[in-house]
Amino acid sequence: AQSVTQLDSHVSVSEGTPVLLRCNYSSSYSPSLFWYVQHPNKGLQLLLKYTSAATLVKGINGFEAEFKKSETSFHLTKPSAHMSDAAEYFCVVSAPSGGSYIPTFGRGTSLIVHP
Amino acid sequence: EPEVTQTPSHQVTQMGQEVILRCVPISNHLYFYWYRQILGQKVEFLVSFYNNEISEKSEIFDDQFSVERPDGSNFTLKIRSTKLEDSAMYFCASGTLADTQYFGPGTRLTVL
Numbered sequence: 001a002q003s004v005t006q007l008d009s010h011v012s013v014s015e016g017t018p019v020l021l022r023c024n025y026s027s028s029y030s031p032s033l034f035w036y037v038q039h040p041n042k043g044l045q046l047l048l049k050y051t052s053a054a055t056l057v058k059g060i061n062g063f064e065a066e067f068k069k070s071e072t073s074f075h076l077t078k079p080s081a082h083m084s085d086a087a088e089y090f091c092v093v094s095a096p097s098g099g100s101y102i103p104t105f106g107r108g109t110s111l112i113v114h115p
Numbered sequence: 116e117p118e119v120t121q122t123p124s125h126q127v128t129q130m131g132q133e134v135i136l137r138c139v140p141i142s143n144h145l146y147f148y149w150y151r152q153i154l155g156q157k158v159e160f161l162v163s164f165y166n167n168e169i170s171e172k173s174e175i176f177d178d179q180f181s182v183e184r185p186d187g188s189n190f191t192l193k194i195r196s197t198k199l200e201d202s203a204m205y206f207c208a209s210g211t212l213a214d215t216q217y218f219g220p221g222t223r224l225t226v227l
Contacts, residue, residue, distance in 0.1 A: 032214040043119070043206060044158070044218035051214065090158065094214050101214040102171055105158040 002027040004093050006106035014114045019063075019078040021109045023091035026072060032101065033074045034092040035065055038108075044090065050074060061085070086113045117141045119219035121207050127225045128197055136192045136222045138207030147190045148208040148216055149182065151175070158206070164190065197226045 007022040025033060032051045036044040048059025055067040065076045074091060088110050094103040120139045128134050140147055149161040162172040164182055181193045190209075194201055204223050208216035 034215075036218070041220075043121075043220035044208075046215070046217060049215060096214075102160055102163070102173075103216070104160075107157050 002029075002031065002093050002095050002104050004091050004104050004106040006089075006091050006109045008109050009107065010110045010112060012112040012114065013081045015083055016080050019076070019081045019085065019111065021076040021089050021091075021111065023074045023076065023106060024072055025074060025091070025093040027093055027095045029095040031093045031095045033065075033067060034094065034103070035059065035063070035074075035076050036090045036092060038088040038090065040087075047076070047089075081111075081113045083113050083115065086111055119207055119209055119217055121205075121219040121222050123222060124220065125223045125225070127227065130199060130226055131196050134194050134197055134224065136194075136205050136207075136224070138190045138192070138209075138219055139188055140190055140207070140209030141217060142188070144209035144211050144217075146170075146210045146212070146216070147182075147184065148210075149192045150206040150208065150218075151203040152206065152221075153200075153203040161192070194224075197224075199226050202226045 003026045005024045034049045035047040037047050038044050047063050048057045050057045050067045058064045063078045088108045090108050091106040092103045094101040122137045147164040150158050152158045160173050162176045163170045179195050183191050204221045206221045207219045210216045
């Protein structure tokens, strides 16, 4: 069994300040972990993924995430927010199940960026 | 950059009608998926498809649903007799690896 908890439904930051979107997971197996972003009326875009290589993963648009096994966390960060970062962000855990990977999505965190 | 495409972007149907949602995955991808997102709720896995057959399906994917890859490029989701609760955004995804998926923009299905 696997689950994902995104600890904040909304995060509000000012442009130019750091972003932290929190994600905790549970999984019976060594999981793959992902962050996706969804802009209004758009599909889900892959930001980054962790698959048991380096624990600090760099993604697109300046985002990165750190896998911390001891804390079962995979928080998403960015040093300086842009207005264009305003979107919904989903943390996803995916572990093997009979040869396939069945992903479980978090509920999403809405990132609001103020000018 | 290649993308997953979905048509239509919005489908309105009457309860009890059949609908077919269409997806064109990225051309060299081998794994195909459908998800749905009911308004205000989580994205939910429906089904995965590999090597011309369903590899996994969720409890949501009951006998009302079916998937097909009719011609090597399209990947379709059919709902035989739509219910009000089928109203949702349906996302198609594809990937070259079993654990990484690239999503289309979604089809918003409204059942009246």
